Amino acid sequence: MTMTMPIEPSAIEGKVVLDHVIPSRAPWSGVVKKGQILRIVDLEGNQSGDCILYNAANPEERYSAAQTMVAQKNIFLALGTNLMSNEGNVMMVVTADTLGRHDTIGGACSCESNTLRYGHHTKHQHACTENFLYELGQHVMGKRDMTSNINWFMNVPVEADGTLGIVDGISAPGKYVDLLAEMDTLVVISNCPQINNPCNGFNPTPLRVIVTEPRG
Amino acid sequence: MSTDPHVSTPLKARDHARAQASTVVRAMPTIPASTAKDLPAGVTAQDVVWDETLDAGDYCARILKAGTRLRLTNLEGDACANLLAYNADRPIERINVADTIKVQWNAYLGKGKLILSDMGRVLLSIIEDTCGNHDTICGPSTEKSNARKFGHGENYSPYPNARDRFLLGLLKFGLGKKDIAPNINLFKGVRVGEGGGLQFIPRSSKPGDYVELRAEMNVLIVVANTPHVLDPRTKYTCTPVRLTAYRGPATAQDDPIRVATPESARAFQNTDDYFLS
Numbered sequence: 001m002t003m004t005m006p007i008e009p010s011a012i013e014g015k016v017v018l019d020h021v022i023p024s025r026a027p028w029s030g031v032v033k034k035g036q037i038l039r040i041v042d043l044e045g046n047q048s049g050d051c052i053l054y055n056a057a058n059p060e061e062r063y064s065a066a067q068t069m070v071a072q073k074n075i076f077l078a079l080g081t082n083l084m085s086n087e088g089n090v091m092m093v094v095t096a097d098t099l100g101r102h103d104t105i106g107g108a109c110s111c112e113s114n115t116l117r118y119g120h121h122t123k124h125q126h127a128c129t130e131n132f133l134y135e136l137g138q139h140v141m142g143k144r145d146m147t148s149n150i151n152w153f154m155n156v157p158v159e160a161d162g163t164l165g166i167v168d169g170i171s172a173p174g175k176y177v178d179l180l181a182e183m184d185t186l187v188v189i190s191n192c193p194q195i196n197n198p199c200n201g202f203n204p205t206p207l208r209v210i211v212t213e214p215r216g
Numbered sequence: 217m218s219t220d221p222h223v224s225t226p227l228k229a230r231d232h233a234r235a236q237a238s239t240v241v242r243a244m245p246t247i248p249a250s251t252a253k254d255l256p257a258g259v260t261a262q263d264v265v266w267d268e269t270l271d272a273g274d275y276c277a278r279i280l281k282a283g284t285r286l287r288l289t290n291l292e293g294d295a296c297a298n299l300l301a302y303n304a305d306r307p308i309e310r311i312n313v314a315d316t317i318k319v320q321w322n323a324y325l326g327k328g329k330l331i332l333s334d335m336g337r338v339l340l341s342i343i344e345d346t347c348g349n350h351d352t353i354c355g356p357s358t359e360k361s362n363a364r365k366f367g368h369g370e371n372y373s374p375y376p377n378a379r380d381r382f383l384l385g386l387l388k389f390g391l392g393k394k395d396i397a398p399n400i401n402l403f404k405g406v407r408v409g410e411g412g413g414l415q416f417i418p419r420s421s422k423p424g425d426y427v428e429l430r431a432e433m434n435v436l437i438v439v440a441n442t443p444h445v446l447d448p449r450t451k452y453t454c455t456p457v458r459l460t461a462y463r464g465p466a467t468a469q470d471d472p473i474r475v476a477t478p479e480s481a482r483a484f485q486n487t488d489d490y491f492l493s
């Protein structure tokens with residue numbers, strides 16, 4: 001397997017305004033201003049980055065997986081995908097993608113759904129929904145603000161009869177996506193702590209987020 | 217200014233208003249529900265708790281007590297029943313479409329499938345389905361998507377959109393925009409093709425097809441009957457859907473849907489557990 005070199009800030013065009021490693025299992029949120037680019041890097045490979053977007057000025061406008069999929073008539077997110085809001089506006093555009101496809105139908109893992117998927121013993125394992133709720137709480141939002149999400153670097157194929165599941169990832173160390181903000185966007189990420197399926201290779205690892213803006 | 221002599225005084229206006237009351241249209245509630253006709257086989261009139269028909273663009277929001285069956289009948293075969301569901305006692309718990317398809321390992325709905333909440337519990341079971349073509353992916357139409365197809369999509373226009381209809385239903389229960397979760401659409405099928413492409417099934421259903429849902433807790437449902445967002449027709453086309461709800465027994469411990477899979481068994485266990493304390 002070819003190991004992609006980690007991304008150095010110097011390899012990025014534009015002025016770096018934020019460079020942060022999201023520890024494994026942790027949440028992160030930040031506002032990416034219109035015109036800025038958010039790069040999300042899968043540092044060690046096969047690490048799902050669960051992600052919800054909100055209009056920073058009016059968080060009732062938020063990411064809609066349905067509208068995003070309908071707009072491109074495809075379930076997979078990839079280079080060129082417009083990430084749409086519930087109001088039908090483009091929030092961010094995927095302007096670079098070294099992976100090829102990402103999931104937006106698989107949702108976020110939760111303590112509660114873990115009990116259905118893996119057994120009641122998983123009730124107290126950490127989960128993306130815990131990360132999302134915690135982070136929304138820092139922004140005076142809450143459970144009503146939970147909505148559909150993106151799973152960067154996660155692989156969820158759908159077979160002809162509708163059979164689906166989270167299967168072995170196709171990501172690798174250093175794979176990244178660039179998201180150009182078309183509005184001031186509050187980005188909330190859960191670095192997925194799931195250990196019961198292959199979305200993190202059964203071993204949660206860090207993600208890196210880098211925000212840049214054009215020079216001058 | 218009206219100069220109609222029939223309504224020129226309050227009492228004439230009263231008589232005029234009262235004379236309208238026996239009007240029958242094809243989309244309206246049956247009140248009292250026990251007078252509903254053409255009931256599902258085996259259902260007696262006294263057990264009917266709600267009967268209402270929604271025409272193109274219509275919506276309704278209603279609480280179903282646990283054990284209630286709701287039959288949605290696609291009377292003429294071209295309805296699209298957009299559906300949202302909540303725990304009626306605690307509506308912060310609501311339908312989670314992603315969990316619904318992920319937990320059941322399949323993107324498509326049909327007889328025997330569960331509609332799950334975001335708290336790992338069962339809101340509704342699909343106990344009958346003669347159609348088999350439904351949509352868990354595309355969500356509701358919006359003012360913008362309707363305007364693109366029909367010229368207008370405002371709630372007050374002749375082409376109301378599903379998202380605004382959901383909002384109105386929710387507002388009547390004290391809920392709002394934030395409560396419009398990802399939803400499902402009954403009677404219009406969407407399939408995922410090779411490479412992830414979405415395919416709308418043009419003739420998804422036939423006249424008389426029905427889906428029967430069983431409420432596994434007290435459930436608030438909101439239904440909007442509006443053209444599917446991927447329906448390519450530029451004429452606002454949606455035929456009536458009839459909603460008939462009736463009392464039924466609580467789900468048995470050996471219910472075939474409950475015991476069908478380990479995941480469904482645990483979902484019902486969680487639901488039972490919720491009612492214990």
Ligand SMILES: [Zn+2]
Binds near residue numbers: 109
């Ligand atoms: Zn997760």
